[in-house]
Amino acid sequence: MATKKLGLQTLKLENTPSIISTATIVGPKEGEGPLAKYFDLILANSIYGEKSWEKAEKKILKEAVEMAVKKSHVPNSDIEFFLAGDLLNQIISASFAARELGFPFLGLYGACSTIAESMGIGAMMVDGGFADNVVVATSSHFCTAERQFRMPLESGNQRPPTAQWTVTGAGAAVISSKPQNPRITHVTFGRVIDMGSSDANDMGTAMAPAAVDTIVRHFEDTGRSPEYYDLILTGDLASYGKDIAEELLKQKGYNISQNYSDCGMMMFRPDQDVHAGASGCACAATVTCGYIYKEMLKKTFNKILLVATGALLSTTSTQQGETIPCIAHAVSIENL
Amino acid sequence: MATKKLGLQTLKLENTPSIISTATIVGPKEGEGPLAKYFDLILANSIYGEKSWEKAEKKILKEAVEMAVKKSHVPNSDIEFFLAGDLLNQIISASFAARELGFPFLGLYGACSTIAESMGIGAMMVDGGFADNVVVATSSHFCTAERQFRMPLESGNQRPPTAQWTVTGAGAAVISSKPQNPRITHVTFGRVIDMGSSDANDMGTAMAPAAVDTIVRHFEDTGRSPEYYDLILTGDLASYGKDIAEELLKQKGYNISQNYSDCGMMMFRPDQDVHAGASGCACAATVTCGYIYKEMLKKTFNKILLVATGALLSTTSTQQGETIPCIAHAVSIENL
Numbered sequence: 001m002a003t004k005k006l007g008l009q010t011l012k013l014e015n016t017p018s019i020i021s022t023a024t025i026v027g028p029k030e031g032e033g034p035l036a037k038y039f040d041l042i043l044a045n046s047i048y049g050e051k052s053w054e055k056a057e058k059k060i061l062k063e064a065v066e067m068a069v070k071k072s073h074v075p076n077s078d079i080e081f082f083l084a085g086d087l088l089n090q091i092i093s094a095s096f097a098a099r100e101l102g103f104p105f106l107g108l109y110g111a112c113s114t115i116a117e118s119m120g121i122g123a124m125m126v127d128g129g130f131a132d133n134v135v136v137a138t139s140s141h142f143c144t145a146e147r148q149f150r151m152p153l154e155s156g157n158q159r160p161p162t163a164q165w166t167v168t169g170a171g172a173a174v175i176s177s178k179p180q181n182p183r184i185t186h187v188t189f190g191r192v193i194d195m196g197s198s199d200a201n202d203m204g205t206a207m208a209p210a211a212v213d214t215i216v217r218h219f220e221d222t223g224r225s226p227e228y229y230d231l232i233l234t235g236d237l238a239s240y241g242k243d244i245a246e247e248l249l250k251q252k253g254y255n256i257s258q259n260y261s262d263c264g265m266m267m268f269r270p271d272q273d274v275h276a277g278a279s280g281c282a283c284a285a286t287v288t289c290g291y292i293y294k295e296m297l298k299k300t301f302n303k304i305l306l307v308a309t310g311a312l313l314s315t316t317s318t319q320q321g322e323t324i325p326c327i328a329h330a331v332s333i334e335n336l
Numbered sequence: 337m338a339t340k341k342l343g344l345q346t347l348k349l350e351n352t353p354s355i356i357s358t359a360t361i362v363g364p365k366e367g368e369g370p371l372a373k374y375f376d377l378i379l380a381n382s383i384y385g386e387k388s389w390e391k392a393e394k395k396i397l398k399e400a401v402e403m404a405v406k407k408s409h410v411p412n413s414d415i416e417f418f419l420a421g422d423l424l425n426q427i428i429s430a431s432f433a434a435r436e437l438g439f440p441f442l443g444l445y446g447a448c449s450t451i452a453e454s455m456g457i458g459a460m461m462v463d464g465g466f467a468d469n470v471v472v473a474t475s476s477h478f479c480t481a482e483r484q485f486r487m488p489l490e491s492g493n494q495r496p497p498t499a500q501w502t503v504t505g506a507g508a509a510v511i512s513s514k515p516q517n518p519r520i521t522h523v524t525f526g527r528v529i530d531m532g533s534s535d536a537n538d539m540g541t542a543m544a545p546a547a548v549d550t551i552v553r554h555f556e557d558t559g560r561s562p563e564y565y566d567l568i569l570t571g572d573l574a575s576y577g578k579d580i581a582e583e584l585l586k587q588k589g590y591n592i593s594q595n596y597s598d599c600g601m602m603m604f605r606p607d608q609d610v611h612a613g614a615s616g617c618a619c620a621a622t623v624t625c626g627y628i629y630k631e632m633l634k635k636t637f638n639k640i641l642l643v644a645t646g647a648l649l650s651t652t653s654t655q656q657g658e659t660i661p662c663i664a665h666a667v668s669i670e671n672l
Contacts, residue, residue, distance in 0.1 A: 002466060002468045002513070003465040004465040008440075009440045052656050055656065080341070080345075081525060085445065089425040090649065090650035092648070092649075095663075096648075096653065096661060099529075099530050099648075099661040103527065105525070106444075106446075106457065106525060107446050108443065108445065109426065109444065110442075121442070124466055127464070128460060128463070128466065129338050129339040129464070130338060130460055131338050131341060189440045189441070190440060191440050192431060192441050194435050312443070314428045315425070316390055316484075317428045320390060325434070327431075327441060
């Protein structure tokens with residue numbers, strides 16, 4: 001029998017791998033938001049000296065990884081694996097960053113859930129004795145995402161109120177067998193849930209049921225209740241999705257209103273005119289690796305459930321009349 | 337110290353997870369090739385009753401997984417995780433298959449190396465006690481790949497001699513803690529290698545150095561030599577890439593000519609007019625899950641090193657003048 005498994009979908013990490021360092025880079029708009037002081041580098045512009053937004057995104061991802069590794073004091077040669085993914089077709093931000101970084105590379109795709117997927121698999125590698133130090137990361141970029149998934153920015157399309165603003169940035173974390181806080185104690189990998197939403201301008205509504213499915217599964221598998229956590233943090237449901245998630249959880253007997261936030265609601269001020277809130281792989285990644293991590297070091301929070309959500313559509317699937325399959329992966333991060 | 341790590345990039349799976357079943361589905365052209373008798377289902381046409389090639393690819397992937405699970409005699413409820421990826425933007429074949437299958441899902445992207453990446457991570461989950469049964473799979477489809485990566489089929493472009501033919505099909509395997517042959521004993525996760533190739537019609541040449549890097553690393557990490565294996569099997573280097581890989585390995589002191597094959601050279605007969613050979617995620621997946629697995633059960637082969645290779649480009653990266661970053665992941669499959 002699998003000795004490190006709880007219930008149906010949850011891994012219990014008995015050796016509780018540590019997050020020994022993180023790094024975050026964000027774009028200028030994110031740097032004007034309420035979490036600005038938690039980010040390591042705020043860019044002056046979105047192109048970051050490169051010839052395309054895609055190359056800028058790759059550079060942001062690569063530099064966030066280098067920064068996290070440097071802060072960890074683990075020599076480059078002791079970083080055993082690099083786990084990463086992003087939103088771009090064929091995850092080119094991650095693959096091209098991996099080319100320059102040189103670490104053995106595992107490419108992942110979970111859309112905006114990728115930071116939790118990579119932390120989950122990375123923590124499993126350390127917990128299982130397959131590695132002592134891995135670095136995980138993810139990125140997104142408003143300009144690369146808009147032109148790939150929606151419309152070229154140049155066309156100046158109007159955004160509906162449900163639209164979310166893709167975060168420009170990257171978050172990286174070094175996960176290690178070194179025993180120190182905070183630790184990754186549990187991982188709940190999610191199922192794909194599709195409740196029939198098809199509006200690519202309303203991802204929060206589409207993703208909320210996946211977040212709920214994984215949160216309920218996490219509670220059932222671990223026997224924990226919402227009160228166990230100082231904060232339950234969904235990835236990027238934003239204003240519409242967050243309300244739906246809270247309501248659906250209430251219907252299932254879980255009231256999380258007292259200790260629930262969503263990264264998509266935390267990144268920008270209401271007057272920054274992003275409509276429903278923030279999204280993108282970098283949303284959960286920079287909030288977790290920036291704000292959450294730094295406040296956990298100060299013990300403001302001691303028990304966090306990160307539930308990063310992803311919408312697994314493509315432009316092709318939408319053009320072919322498909323609805324939006326969604327997923328959420330949860331990671332328990334705790335000071336022990 | 338990581339107790340299940342050998343050298344720089346290799347995992348030693350002490351509990352030697354088993355491949356307890358596999359399934360393969362291929363298209364009609366693959367069904368006319370030399371390995372036809374090893375495949376479980378040969379389609380009469382590439383559209384498989386669906387309204388698009390993308391939907392057909394998803395169906396092929398889903399049905400290969402269902403078939404592998406059925407053959408494993410593991411109840412659906414005991415399949416704990418599904419690990420998969422494919423070539424399409426946002427890996428929609430895998431994500432939409434996961435939606436219908438219902439298993440907790442980890443999306444991966446390693447281009448044509450995905451079968452080895454998924455077997456590697458899946459085997460790690462079983463070996464580390466995180467799961468008892470996982471199913472891994474990957475797919476590709478000639479028609480979806482051509483129109484996404486190259487030109488619409490309707491335009492009837494001429495293919496150069498270095499071009500490879502993307503395999504239409506899917507391969508799936510159930511990896512289990514049940515002690516039976518064949519076993520996954522070692523996994524060597526690769527680094528991204530880019531020697532400056534930029535021709536999207538010559539992937540074999542681009543990927544060969546990545547295969548060589550991982551093979552050399554595997555030998556150095558494990559202390560094994562080429563003779564240890566009954567067969568060293570690269571993913572889809574095809575005729576140009578295979579020659580380059582052999583020559584580069586010779587320069588590094590490893591002569592593998594006696595026991596080396598490439599899946600891209602095995603799928604089609606020379607007179608099937610595919611030019612350099614086969615490619616696609618399904619190439620290594622169907623050869624391994626079909627021919628190799630069935631011959632290992634008969635003990636024709638007892639020690640296999642699968643080295644699946646992937647070209648991590650996108651159309652955007654090519655349009656922006658980038659060369660092709662490549663990767664190879666190796667999995668030792670052995671009868672103990």
